[in-house]
Amino acid sequence: MGPLFFLFGKLIRFVLMFFLIFIIFGKTRLIKGYAFNQVVIFYLTFNLIDTITQILFREVYRFRYLVLTGALDLILTKPYHPFLKVLVGGIDFLDIIMLIPYVGLIFFFAHNIPGITFFSIFNFSLLIFNSLLIATAFHIIVLALGILTTEVDHAIMIYRDMTSLGRFPMAIYQEPVRSIFTFVIPIGIMMFFPPQALFNLLSFTLYLLSFLVSLFLIFIALWMWGVALKKYQSWGG
Amino acid sequence: MITVKNLTKIYQTPIRSKNMIKDLFFRQYKQSTALNKVSFEIGDNELVGFIGPNGAGKTTTLKILAGVLYPTSGQVNVLGFSPFEKKAEFLKQIAFVMGQRNQLIWDLSPTDSYLLNKEIYEIDDDIFKKTIRDLSELLRCEQLLDKPVKTLSLGERMKMELIAALLHRPRLIFFDEPTIGLDIFSQEAIRDFIRKFQTQFGSSIILTSHYLEDVKRLAKRLIVINKGKILYDGTLKTIMEKYSKVKFISVVLEKNVSNNLINQIGKPIVNLYPKIVWKVEKKHLPEKITLINRLIPYSDLTVEEERIEEIIKVLFS
Numbered sequence: 001m002g003p004l005f006f007l008f009g010k011l012i013r014f015v016l017m018f019f020l021i022f023i024i025f026g027k028t029r030l031i032k033g034y035a036f037n038q039v040v041i042f043y044l045t046f047n048l049i050d051t052i053t054q055i056l057f058r059e060v061y062r063f064r065y066l067v068l069t070g071a072l073d074l075i076l077t078k079p080y081h082p083f084l085k086v087l088v089g090g091i092d093f094l095d096i097i098m099l100i101p102y103v104g105l106i107f108f109f110a111h112n113i114p115g116i117t118f119f120s121i122f123n124f125s126l127l128i129f130n131s132l133l134i135a136t137a138f139h140i141i142v143l144a145l146g147i148l149t150t151e152v153d154h155a156i157m158i159y160r161d162m163t164s165l166g167r168f169p170m171a172i173y174q175e176p177v178r179s180i181f182t183f184v185i186p187i188g189i190m191m192f193f194p195p196q197a198l199f200n201l202l203s204f205t206l207y208l209l210s211f212l213v214s215l216f217l218i219f220i221a222l223w224m225w226g227v228a229l230k231k232y233q234s235w236g237g
Numbered sequence: 238m239i240t241v242k243n244l245t246k247i248y249q250t251p252i253r254s255k256n257m258i259k260d261l262f263f264r265q266y267k268q269s270t271a272l273n274k275v276s277f278e279i280g281d282n283e284l285v286g287f288i289g290p291n292g293a294g295k296t297t298t299l300k301i302l303a304g305v306l307y308p309t310s311g312q313v314n315v316l317g318f319s320p321f322e323k324k325a326e327f328l329k330q331i332a333f334v335m336g337q338r339n340q341l342i343w344d345l346s347p348t349d350s351y352l353l354n355k356e357i358y359e360i361d362d363d364i365f366k367k368t369i370r371d372l373s374e375l376l377r378c379e380q381l382l383d384k385p386v387k388t389l390s391l392g393e394r395m396k397m398e399l400i401a402a403l404l405h406r407p408r409l410i411f412f413d414e415p416t417i418g419l420d421i422f423s424q425e426a427i428r429d430f431i432r433k434f435q436t437q438f439g440s441s442i443i444l445t446s447h448y449l450e451d452v453k454r455l456a457k458r459l460i461v462i463n464k465g466k467i468l469y470d471g472t473l474k475t476i477m478e479k480y481s482k483v484k485f486i487s488v489v490l491e492k493n494v495s496n497n498l499i500n501q502i503g504k505p506i507v508n509l510y511p512k513i514v515w516k517v518e519k520k521h522l523p524e525k526i527t528l529i530n531r532l533i534p535y536s537d538l539t540v541e542e543e544r545i546e547e548i549i550k551v552l553f554s
Contacts, residue, residue: 076305079328230307
């Protein structure tokens with residue numbers, strides 16, 4: 001029964017937010033220049049990226065326990081990369097079910113938007129992958145912080161709260177918040193750029209920039225992980 | 238197999254002041270030296286006992302040798318690798334058994350965990366089956382292989398942990414207090430297993446334990462460490478010869494004798510008829526025995542070495 005309630009809860013949350021968008025568009029035709037179908041796709045893209053991240057990186061939420069008890073020692077002596085356990089070692093198969101409606105609905109609403117081509121769908125998919133790279137970098141940074149400070153829970157909640165701001169188009173935020181969310185904390189690149197590319201509204205420069213940002217973040221994250229391992233003191237011994 | 242030169246490890250602990258801003262931006266650290274320029278070598282097929290009190294640096298040394306911790310300075314070479322690089326070829330040749338940590342999956346049977354390890358270490362089917370058979374026979378625990386781990390006692394679980402750790406037949410094994418918390422029967426079974434495993438598979442073993450009995454029974458070579466420095470590195474026999482200054486003469490009296498006579502030999506540490514025990518300096522042993530032979534009617538006389546625990550205590554003090 002537990003898994004059923006879990007899925008049901010997620011479904012209710014999704015439907016309520018969807019209903020909110022529907023109500024807002026009962027009063028207006030456009031939000032910051034975006035039509036109903038487009039805003040829904042922003043919302044669905046956020047859900048898609050967030051859900052895939054949840055599926056892949058669930059184990060990060062349990063990392064603090066491994067550090068505090070010293071169980072991380074045993075992982076570090078195994079002949080595989082520790083990320084296999086501490087990053088992607090707890091894949092949440094239950095969430096995979098939720099991907100089906102998200103992908104289906106993206107196709108349904110995208111179908112009603114004029115000008116979408118196979119090329120824009122390809123760019124959209126590539127940028128989703130890029131968003132997952134950024135999410136991976138964020139989670140590796142959280143793991144590194146977990147070793148350095150034994151603090152994981154708050155770091156991951158800050159990440160989740162920040163990314164949830166990407167449910168809606170970045171255009172709804174005022175400057176300088178919009179620029180901060182795009183370039184300093186790249187939530188915009190994660191959540192906003194893929195739908196923009198789908199609607200053929202993303203410039204080539206920003207398209208390229210998004211890949212550079214993700215590569216830079218991955219580099220920083222791996223560097224931080226390396227530093228953290230060097231500082232690891234193996235508690236609980 | 239292992240070469241360690243001038244190995245130093247310094248731990249940093251943040252010092253909290255009452256000023257949060259200062260803590261955030263200008264945090265002060267307290268440094269504690271866990272290892273201070275430690276050097277030693279360990280060859281193939283050796284079984285070395287690593288002993289010292291809590292916080293001596295035993296486990297830190299083992300964790301550096303296994304690549305878990307990064308040394309502050311010094312050189313470490315294990316099986317031709319630099320451990321901290323964590324190369325898969327290196328990690329496949331070592332095993333780290335910690336008496337206080339479990340790698341078996343709690344809700345599943347040990348066999349399920351072994352199958353996972355089989356894939357991780359890429360063990361051939363035939364070798365996998367044979368190793369499980371051999372190790373479970375050595376530990377006499379064949380009946381436990383398919384029971385959920387959560388239903389096993391501590392001693393039983395330790396046996397199954399040993400199989401999990403040694404399934405890939407490592408060339409080098411670190412045992413960090415493998416008998417901690419076990420009853421005397423389980424301790425004996427684990428010791429017996431370690432000895433037989435080393436004979437059968439020819440691995441090199443480094444063993445740390447708070448129970449000197451473990452080290453006495455298993456290791457020919459002893460490394461005594463305290464406050465991050467090696468105090469002694471040599472055989473068990475040599476440490477006894479070098480540091481033991483006293484012997485114990487124990488006699489069983491044939492008939493009661495006066496205390497005056499007993500005290501002529503020396504003040505006994507035990508005087509409970511019919512047993513008397515004297516603690517004498519080694520250099521006075523022959524003359525004391527001659528005196529006993531002359532003065533005391535006894536039915537049995539034994540000379541015992543000082544206990545290793547006492548010698549180690551002297552080393553630590």
